[in-house]
Amino acid sequence: QVQVVESGGGLVQSGGSLKLSCEVSGRTLSAYDIGWYRQAPGKEREYLARLWDNGLTQYEDAVKGRFTIFRGTTKNVVYLQMNNLKPEDTAVYYCKYISGPGDSWGRGTQVTVSS
Secondary structure: OEEEEEEOOEEEEOOOOEEEEEEEEEOOOOOOEEEEEEEOOOOOOEEEEEEOOOOOEEEOOOOEOOEEEEEOOOOOEEEEEEOOOOHHHOEEEEEEEEOOOOOEEOOOEEEEEEO
16 A cells, blocks of 8 residues: 655745645555646646656646656655746645556645735
8 A cells, every 4th residue: 555645735925936745655666656636626636747757747737837846865755846826726736646556645735825
């Protein structure tokens, strides 16, 4: 079983920055990808970014150029650096461990951007 824990959310003013962390533990494979998603109130969960095990990254258009996904010094921690935050970025942010046998979600961390 794989555990996924997000942290780093909070309240920030429009134009500010936050850095979210995603830590995976448990029975992880040697190779896996990490995805970041978010869900705003009354909306469906949406994809934001993905970091492949080989280091490639992909971003959804709404966050491209503002958000950066990267791995920390240890493989099991992945970050989402969020800059120039906007009120519409307010949501619960989720991390997903992605592997062939199956995926695991974290419980999310709240990000609130005030105008």
